[in-house]
Amino acid sequence: MRLSTGRRTVRRNRTGILAILFLTLALAVGCTSETAGSGSGSGGGGDAPPKAKLVAQPAADATDVLPTDPVTITVTEGTIDAVTLTNDEGKAVKGAVAADKLSWTNAETLGFGKKYSYTASATGSDGKKVELKGAFTTLKPAKTPRATINPGDNATVGVAMPISIKFPEGKVVDKATVEKALKVETSVPVEGSWAWLHDQQVDWRPKVYWPAGTKVTVTAKLYGVNYGGGAFGKADLSTKFTIGRNQVVKVNTPDHKMNVYRDGKLFASYPSSNGKDADPNLNTPNGTMIVMQKDPIGDFSNPRYGYTNVKKKWAVRISNHGEFIHENEENRANIGKANTSHGCVNLLEADAKAYFDSAIIGDPVEVTGSQANMPATSDVYDWLIPWAQWQKMSALK
CATH class of the missing domain: 2.60.40.3780 (Immunoglobulin-like)
Known part of the structure; x- marks a missing residue:
């Protein structure tokens, strides 16, 4: 009987312990639900992470x-x-x-x-x-070469003027990437294309001469552009300019005259003496050049041909190959009659002055009839390149 009583005592003790444990758990569960209900936490006991x-x-x-x-x-x-x-x-x-x-x-x-x-x-x-x-x-480039753009802001230029972007401080390796950063906008539709003349120059010109009066805006977003070879663009470039009246000079050398056309009609005709016909090295060479520079007095000294300190008036440069349109009263006897110059177009002084006053940078000068052709060595030889070839000189073709 003592054994039996002991068992009952053990059972009562176990029952009491279980009751205490159950009550403790019930109180604990009741406390967590209340905190969650207040919005202060989650069922796990911590704050919910921010949603943002x-x-x-x-x-x-x-x-x-x-x-x-x-x-x-x-x-x-x-x-x-x-x-x-x-x-x-x-x-x-x-x-x-x-x-x-x-x-x-x-x-x-x-x-x-x-x-x-x-x-x-x-x-x-x-x-x-x-x-x-x-x-x-940010990136620290090995070099940031500068670039230049021409024509400059607010210029009025002739109908053959190309747009030229040069990189005088180094070659451009990734031409396609650079060309994608270039944009030409015109006030009237104009078909044209960029062409890489060499690793440090890209030009844009129209298929045919610009329409007179065209307004042109050029943007070159070159800052940060990867030129290749560790070089990146230093700065953006832009320019706005206007195409002037349509004036074209035409010289057929055997005719001994220079004709000036405005809007396709003969505007003026001047007797001339052109480069010597018998010597191709002294011809006024065939090709389309442009007016590049104007000087009231030009220095035509050339020791190679034995003359120094030779000054001529109303000098209009049409190439860096050595060709000008200028006054030469010393050659008056041959002007309009024979070609005796060393490549320039010689005019009488009054005619040279009249033409000088009418010319602007970018006017085309078309020469035909010579034995020699203008080599593509001048600073501006864009119009010596046929259009189909010009288009292929784009890096994006």
Whole structure:
């Protein structure tokens, strides 16, 4: 009986322990439900993570970022409150939050070889705030060669004037990438094309002469463009210019005269003496050149042919091969009768002055009838190249 009583005592003790454990668990469960109900946590006992997520491009710690690449901060499940982007000197970079407040983009171009830091904040759809911080560095090129553009701003030029972009400080390796950064806009439709004359020059010209009065805008977004060979564009270029009246000079050398046409009609005709017919080295060579330069007095000294300190009036350069249209009263006896010059078009002084006053840079000068052709060695030989060949000289063809 003592044994039996002991068993009952053990059972009662076990029952009491179980009751205490059950009560403890019940109290614990009742406390967690109340906290969750108050919105202070989740069933796991911790705060719910914010819903909003900020993402930066370039990513934090990115290197060799192109300064022309956009910097963007975007958010999901929320809206952007503020973004600050600063350079390594602490200066803020301009930028703006989009109207929908889902993104921020810089509105100012970055510099080469600089470190930029960003801080962004946003509010999630759950009302919770989030923040993002980071930094990146931009590319530091081996070299940033400059470029030039011609014609310059506000110029009025002739109907044969090409657009020329030169790279005097180095060769362009990736011509296609550079050419994609170039744009020509015209006030009237004009068919034309870029052509690489060599590794340091690309020109644009129309298929036929420009229409008179055309307004032209050229933009070359070269800053940050990869030229290849470790070189990147130093700066953007642009120009706006106007095509003047249509004036074309035509010289058929055996005729001993120079005709000037305006809008296709004969405007003036001047007797001339052209390059010596018998010597191809002294011909006024065939081809279409352009007016490149005008000087009231030109120096025509040429020791190779035995004359020095020779000055002539009203000099209009049409090539860098040595050809000009100018006054030569010393050759008056042959003007209009015989070709006796060393390649220039000689005019009487009054006629030379009249033509000089009518000419503008970019006017075409068409020469025919000679034994020799103009070599493609002058600074401007664009019109010596047939159109079909010119188009093939584009890097994008």
